[in-house]
Amino acid sequence: xxxxxxxxxxxxxxxxxxxxxxxxIYKHSTRCPVSLDAYxxxxxFVVAHPDVPVYLVDxxxxxxxxxxxxxxxxxxxxxxxxxVLLAGAPAWCGSHYxxxxxxxxxxxxxxxxx
Numbered sequence: 001x002x003x004x005x006x007x008x009x010x011x012x013x014x015x016x017x018x019x020x021x022x023x024x025i026y027k028h029s030t031r032c033p034v035s036l037d038a039y040x041x042x043x044x045f046v047v048a049h050p051d052v053p054v055y056l057v058d059x060x061x062x063x064x065x066x067x068x069x070x071x072x073x074x075x076x077x078x079x080x081x082x083x084v085l086l087a088g089a090p091a092w093c094g095s096h097y098x099x100x101x102x103x104x105x106x107x108x109x110x111x112x113x114x
Contacts, residue, residue, distance in 0.1 A: 004043075005056065007056065010065065013025075013065065013072060014072075017073070020088070022085065023084075024083065025054075025082070025083045026042050026054060026099070027057045027066055027078070028058055028059065028079065030060050032079065035079060038082070038096070041101045042099065045101040052108060059079045066079070069083070074090070080099050081095040081099070082095075084108065084111070092107040
């Protein structure tokens with residue numbers, strides 16, 4: 001079964017940002033119903049796109065790590081939030097109800113056209 005890989009250290013974040021290929025970092029709050037909807041959308045995306053690595057950061061348990069992601073990607077912290085990376089840089093960032101399987105697929109398709 002394909003799943004999101006949870007990131008728990010700064011070194012893991014740095015490793016994800018060192019890759020050239022597209023990837024997604026998803027920031028999830030276990031205390032937010034909107035985040036639960038986004039999580040379900042992320043699960044649908046993972047199943048439909050097993051070739052794209054998707055990483056999860058738990059913003060409740062790992063708040064400093066979530067802030068580190070914001071700092072390293074130069075994005076404003078939000079939750080839920082999906083950051084599509086290309087060559088370690090954010091190519092798209094969406095939060096709340098814009099975090100959908102369809103939107104992520106569209107953003108990745110747009111990257112292929114670059």
